[in-house]
Each structure stands twice: as structure tokens, then as C-alpha cells.
Amino acid sequence: MSLLQGKKILLGITGGIAAYKIPLLVRALIKQGAQVRVIMTPAATDFVAPLTLSVLSQNEVLSSFTTPGKDHAVWTDHVALGAWGDLFLIAPATANSISAMAHAKCNNLLMATYLSARCPVMIAPAMDLDMYAHAANQKNLATLAAQGVHVLPVASGPLASGLSGKGRMLEPDALLSELETFFGHTAPLKGKNILITAGPTYEAIDPVRFIGNHSSGKMGVALAKQAQQLGAEVTLIIGPTAIDLTTLSCQVTSVTTAQQMQEQVMAHYAATDIAIAAAAVADYRPKIRMDQKIKKNNQDFQTLELVATPDILAEMGAQKTHQFLIGFALETTDELAHAKNKLKSKNLDAIVLNSLQDPDAGFGHDTNKITYIDKDGNSTPFDLKSKDAVAKDIFSQILKNYA
Numbered sequence: 174m175s176l177l178q179g180k181k182i183l184l185g186i187t188g189g190i191a192a193y194k195i196p197l198l199v200r201a202l203i204k205q206g207a208q209v210r211v212i213m214t215p216a217a218t219d220f221v222a223p224l225t226l227s228v229l230s231q232n233e234v235l236s237s238f239t240t241p242g243k244d245h246a247v248w249t250d251h252v253a254l255g256a257w258g259d260l261f262l263i264a265p266a267t268a269n270s271i272s273a274m275a276h277a278k279c280n281n282l283l284m285a286t287y288l289s290a291r292c293p294v295m296i297a298p299a300m301d302l303d304m305y306a307h308a309a310n311q312k313n314l315a316t317l318a319a320q321g322v323h324v325l326p327v328a329s330g331p332l333a334s335g336l337s338g339k340g341r342m343l344e345p346d347a348l349l350s351e352l353e354t355f356f357g358h359t360a361p362l363k364g365k366n367i368l369i370t371a372g373p374t375y376e377a378i379d380p381v382r383f384i385g386n387h388s389s390g391k392m393g394v395a396l397a398k399q400a401q402q403l404g405a406e407v408t409l410i411i412g413p414t415a416i417d418l419t420t421l422s423c424q425v426t427s428v429t430t431a432q433q434m435q436e437q438v439m440a441h442y443a444a445t446d447i448a449i450a451a452a453a454v455a456d457y458r459p460k461i462r463m464d465q466k467i468k469k470n471n472q473d474f475q476t477l478e479l480v481a482t483p484d485i486l487a488e489m490g491a492q493k494t495h496q497f498l499i500g501f502a503l504e505t506t507d508e509l510a511h512a513k514n515k516l517k518s519k520n521l522d523a524i525v526l527n528s529l530q531d532p533d534a535g536f537g538h539d540t541n542k543i544t545y546i547d548k549d550g551n552s553t554p555f556d557l558k559s560k561d562a563v564a565k566d567i568f569s570q571i572l573k574n575y576a
């Protein structure tokens with residue numbers, strides 16, 4: 174069941190260009206079984222049509238204090254609106270509206286509803302990079318956060334001004350995840366600490382070259398988001414990746430080498446309830462890291478001498494006390510047998526096998542095809558799916574085993 178099933182979402186839209194993306198969010202929320210009521214500032218109605226939002230939300234869209242009645246205007250009860258919602262999400266939240274919220278300026282229906290709302294409030298800021306970074310705006314955001322408003326991060330990238338930087342509203346799917354995370358705090362993994370390793374590691378040969386692999390970190394990030402949606406406290410330890418980690422709201426530690434990943438993992442391990450090792454850790458590193466770039470014609474460097482990196486997962490297995498430990502196996506031959514051996518030799522509770530045999534599965538792809546193998550050797554194969562859907566499958570299996 175979706176975490177959003179039956180949830181009442183009051184959705185405030187203020188006048189920024191990112192408003193054009195909100196119909197997609199409304200559609201996704203309705204699809205997940207949520208009820209949605211939309212309130213817009215007058216400026217927002219210039220950016221996105223109220224009719225679109227009313228069709229998608231299956232509710233009347235409100236933007237003024239009164240609506241014309243038979244003989245005279247009828248008052249819109251903003252207090253009742255504020256009492257209706259389980260959560261009030263304001264997205265996009267412009268600098269102007271953030272300022273109005275911070276200063277209790279009741280200049281439109283949305284602000285009146287905000288000031289009278291009793292439910293939790295979440296805002297997704299959206300503005301130009303300099304406006305976002307401006308000390309006055311940051312002060313307003315800090316004021317709201319101190320008052321208990323959930324202030325979401327912004328994403329980096331191209332802005333309507335033509336500039337590029339921090340200020341973009343989170344995309345509708347990221348907003349959806351934030352809402353799921355919010356409602357997930359009453360969910361099955363509430364209070365559990367989950368440690369996830371992800372991405373590749375890079376082992377330096379010299380200042381410009383390294384030994385690495387094609388891991389993108391996408392599977393580990395999908396697992397981290399899913400764990401959060403189930404209410405867990407998530408620590409993600411991730412190697413070099415192109416993924417924008419600034420939009421994640423879990424604890425993220427970026428590392429480069431296997432050694433650094435091991436240090437970070439072991440620092441968190443004692444307090445961990447469930448650990449998932451999705452990282453593709455380099456198995457070897459150069460014995461010597463050269464301080465200067467190795468020249469093309471350097472005859473001494475025709476052969477690279479390697480030493481083993483720490484096997485982080487094996488170390489977690491050896492030191493296991495109460496932790497539920499899940500590894501990944503990427504095999505090319507005799508897959509099931511190798512994965513089962515790994516499960517035993519590393520003292521795991523489960524292992525996720527992904528095969529390179531499938532053209533759209535594994536490294537770098539947005540999709541994956543897995544088989545989940547539990548401690549008793551029971552294997553459950555799944556179809557090729559998006560990595561987000563795979564993460565859901567993995568956690569549904571974990572929840573079956575994990576008391």
C-alpha cells in the first residue's frame with residue numbers, strides 16, 4: 174500500500190515558473206490514493222491554469238477570500254482548509270511568499286491558510302540562485318525552519334533567468350519522495366538505523382589515474398530513498414558519482430577509496446540495525462600511489478603492482494552482533510551458486526544477485542533485475558524494473574525476514 178493512500182494534502186502554489194510542474198505532482202498524488210486540495214496565490218494563476226489543477230485534483234481550486242454567490246460574495250473558510258490537511262505543502266515557494274510566511278503577512282488566501290493551519294507545513298523553495306543565496310532570504314528560511322516548517326532543499330541546474338546554480342524547485346518525483354518520507358515516519362522501519370554503501374571506489378595510481386569501475390551509485394541511492402520512505406534513519410556512504418546528492422535528505426558521506434569507505438562504515442556499524450552493501454568496491458589498489466603523473470615513456474611503469482583493498486562487507490559479517498546484513502553479488506557465471514557461497518562466507522542474512530547477462534540490468538542503467546536470496550537459501554527472482562521499484566522489492570523481502 175502506498176504511504177500516501179488516504180492522506181489529505183493541502184497544496185499551496187505560489188507565483189514562480191516552477192508552478193508549471195505541479196500538475197504532474199497532483200496527478201502522481203491522486204494516483205497514490207491521496208486527496209488533494211489546491212490553493213493558489215493570484216500570481217500563481219498566471220503560471221499554471223487553475224482549471225488544469227482542479228481537473229487533476231478532482232477538487233475546486235481556491236485563490237481568493239471570496240467567491241461570487243447568488244446575491245453576494247461567499248467567504249472562503251481558510252481555517253477549515255488548514256484544519257482539513259494532514260500536510261500543507263507549498264510548492265513552489267517563492268522568495269516573496271517565504272518572506273510573507275516569515276513575517277505573518279496575510280495578503281492572500283494561501284497566506285491566511287498558512288497562518289491558520291494546524292497541520293505540518295513543508296515548503297519547496299524555487300527562485301533564482303542569487304535570490305536563494307541572499308542573506309535576507311536565508312534568514313527567512315532559517316526563521317521558518319526554527320518555527321517547525323519543513324524546508325526542503327533546492328536542486329542545482331539551469332534557472333529561468335538563464336543562469337545556472339542552486340534555486341530550482343525539487344522535481345515532482347522528488348517532492349513525492351519527500352512526502353512519502355514524511356508519512357513514512359510512522360512506517361515499519363521507524364527508529365531503525367540503516368547503513369548503505371553505494372557507488373564505485375577509485376584507487377589512485379597517480380594524481381590523474383585510478384582503478385575504478387562503472388558503478389553509478391543509482392541502486393544504492395534508490396535503496397536510501399526507499400529506506401527513508403519506510404521511516405528509517407539512513408546513512409549513505411557513497412563513492413564518486415554523477416548523482417546530485419544535494420537533493421537527498423538522508424545523511425550522506427562521500428568517499429573516494431575503499432579504505433575511506435571502510436573507515437566510514439565501521440564508524441557507523443555499531444549503531445546500525447540493517448546494513449546494505451550495494452557499493453562496487455574496487456578489490457585491488459596500486460601498491461604505490463605515485464605523487465607525480467607517470468610519464469608515457471616511463472619504462473618502470475609497464476606493470477602495476479596491486480594489493481587487496483579491505484573487504485568491507487566481510488568485516489561487517491565478522492563483527493556482526495545484532496545487525497541484519499545484506500550484500501550484493503554481481504556474477505557472470507554460475508550466478509546462484511556463487512551468490513549463495515558469498516552469503517555464507519561473508520556471514521550475511523541475505524544477498525541480492527544481479528546479473529550482467531541481462532542487457533538492461535546492473536551498472537549504470539536505470540533498471541535492474543535481481544534475485545533475492547535469504548539466509549536459508551530461498552531465492553526469489555524479480556522482473557526487470559526501475560531501480561526505485563527494485564529497491565521497494567528488496568525492502569519488502571527484508572521486512573519479511575527482519576523482525
Ligand code: C5P
Pocket residue numbers: 370431450451452453454455456482483484485486487499500501502503515
Ligand atoms: O566478493 P564480492 O566483491 O563479489 O562481493 C560483493 C559484495 O561485497 C557487495 O555487497 C559489495 O558491496 C561488498 N564488498 C565490500 N568490500 C569489498 C568488496 C566487496 O563491501 N572490498
